[in-house]
Amino acid sequence: MRKSVIKLAVVATVGLGTSFGAIPAKTEAESISKLKEEQNKIHEQRSDLNSNINQANDKITNLQGQQTSVKSELKRLDLAISDATTKIDEKQAKIEDTKAQIAELQEETKVLKDRIKKRNVLLKDRARSYQDTGGMVNYLDVLMGSTSFSDFIDRANAVATIMQADQDILKQHEADKNELEEKQSQVEKDLASLKKMLADLETMNKQLTAQKAEKDKLLGSLESQEHEAHEGMLDLKEQEEILAAQEISIQKTIKQEQERQAREAAAAAAAAAAKKKAAASSNSGSSSNSSSNSSSSSAAAPQVSSGSFTRPAPGVVTSGYGGRWGSFHWGVDIAQSGNNVPIVAAADGVVSVAHYSSSYGNVVYISHSINGQVYTTVYAHMSGYQVSPGQTVSKGQRIGTMGNTGDSHGQHLHFELYKGPWAYHSAINPIGIVPI
Ligand SMILES: [Zn+2]
Structure with missing residues (x-):
């Protein structure tokens, strides 16, 4: 009895019926x-x-x-x-x-x-x-x-x-x-x-x-x-x-x-x-809920999806996840020409890293908890970022600008998704989870 109430509540808060982020709900104790x-x-x-x-x-x-x-x-x-x-x-x-x-x-x-x-x-x-x-x-x-x-x-x-x-x-x-x-x-x-x-x-x-x-x-x-x-x-x-x-x-x-x-x-x-x-x-749980559109970014920003995840940048996918040129590509590349192309948080979360790396250039790492499942997203090669470690961000919130920094050839976003915390060479294919 009690369990079903909780389940309802969880479903209500975590995204209203999107094909993306179809993650099974968990009990509180389990998720923590x-x-x-x-x-x-x-x-x-x-x-x-x-x-x-x-x-x-x-x-x-x-x-x-x-x-x-x-x-x-x-x-x-x-x-x-x-x-x-x-x-x-x-x-x-x-x-x-x-x-x-x-x-x-x-x-x-x-x-x-x-x-x-x-x-x-x-x-x-x-x-x-x-x-x-x-x-x-x-x-x-x-x-x-x-x-x-x-x-x-x-x-x-x-x-x-x-x-x-x-x-x-x-x-x-x-x-x-x-x-x-x-x-x-x-x-x-x-x-x-x-x-x-x-x-x-x-x-x-x-x-x-x-x-x-x-x-x-x-x-x-x-x-x-x-x-x-x-x-x-x-x-x-x-x-x-x-x-x-x-x-x-x-x-x-x-x-x-x-x-x-x-x-x-x-x-x-x-x-x-x-x-x-x-x-x-009459009781209907119409929780209009956190659409949290604090994304005050430019017109070029992608429309925020209603699921747990949203597209991190506008543009076309120029390279998918998987083997390429004899090596393995651990993310998805999204390219869009022009100045000031916004990069947004793919889901609600907490910024863990925002720094410059020789390979990733200006890069931001965000930790997410979706129904008790930790996900990590990485946004690389940005021309700059506007968040700092420890900062809470919401889905669709602008975190930086598309760029060509680090080991990059041409302006694009290199986006990575991890189920769980970030760990070297363990990114998963975001397609089917993040609406790209
Ligand atoms: Zn890439």
């Missing part, structure tokens, strides 16, 4: 406990998010640690490379010196060869003179032709002196040749060893440079990973903020629901009392 359940869910999601944020922080710290060690490796490689480069310069200078030495020796060789050539001429001349006079045999003739013993001695001495001089020339000749050969082979050995050292250093330098390039690449990848982790954490933090804000707006919604139910109970009691007093009166 459902709201509280949602609030607990948000709380759980927040603690999950916070542990994700901590993980992201750990990851960033770890990546930074890796970067530090790669940087010290790079420093070591830089020092090694500069050391190798110095040594290469030194070896190259030495090679130049040695080449100069070789050039000098070549000059000396030329001089010596000239000298040897001259000596050869001298020796040949002498040999020719021996030949002319009969060569070695003539020495004997010279000795035999001596007129006395002292003459013989004189002649023998002269012959010995001439022979000794020839011997000395030949010895000097030999020594010069040997010395030069030795010097040349030593210098050539030096040059070969310098060239080998230079080649080794150049190989080492090449290896070090390759190692450095690899480390540079690793550092770049670590840096971009850290950048990504940072961005991921910013996303998580934004999600956490939204959840925290929702906790507050749902708390407010619960309070409003409790107040509404108290009013209903009072009205039901009054009606029952009236029914008792006036025995047979």
Whole structure:
């Protein structure tokens, strides 16, 4: 008996017979406990998010640690490379010196060869003179032709002196040749060893440079990973903020629901009392009810529907909910050209978030309680908004202006609907619930 009265009252307040928002009515206790359940869910999601944020922080710290060690490796490689480069310069200078030495020796060789050539001429001349006079045999003739013993001695001495001089020339000749050969082979050995050292250093330098390039690449990848982790954490933090804000707006919604139910109970009691007093009166629950047309927006605003939900913006649907271009579109896009295109609240509710996000641009989140079922609506890419968190808004009330802010290409409203509180990637298709 009592239950049916309550049901009637709930049906009367929650929209008069629209195909949209055909949500089954619930008892007061049920609706409040459902709201509280949602609030607990948000709380759980927040603690999950916070542990994700901590993980992201750990990851960033770890990546930074890796970067530090790669940087010290790079420093070591830089020092090694500069050391190798110095040594290469030194070896190259030495090679130049040695080449100069070789050039000098070549000059000396030329001089010596000239000298040897001259000596050869001298020796040949002498040999020719021996030949002319009969060569070695003539020495004997010279000795035999001596007129006395002292003459013989004189002649023998002269012959010995001439022979000794020839011997000395030949010895000097030999020594010069040997010395030069030795010097040349030593210098050539030096040059070969310098060239080998230079080649080794150049190989080492090449290896070090390759190692450095690899480390540079690793550092770049670590840096971009850290950048990504940072961005991921910013996303998580934004999600956490939204959840925290929702906790507050749902708390407010619960309070409003409790107040509404108290009013209903009072009205039901009054009606029952009236029914008792006036025995047979005509009783029709014509509650003209909250059409709440505080939507003082421009003429372009869509007409407010009588159901729980109304269309959030004028214009054409340019993109529906679902897969598109290989990704998933979590809302419905409504586009309308012109300035000052109004965006309105899709249902009565409490604003939980009104901020700027890099992806959504100027965006507003509203928590609704429709028969104890929490819904959340999101209005993205607005050029501006005129509500603030905690503010109660009514269906059709202007909340902002259509725009092209955030990750958007062309002026449109990106509208999302959630059954329950907002949670990452859990929006549902609004078609069939919201009259779009
Ligand atoms: Zn969209």
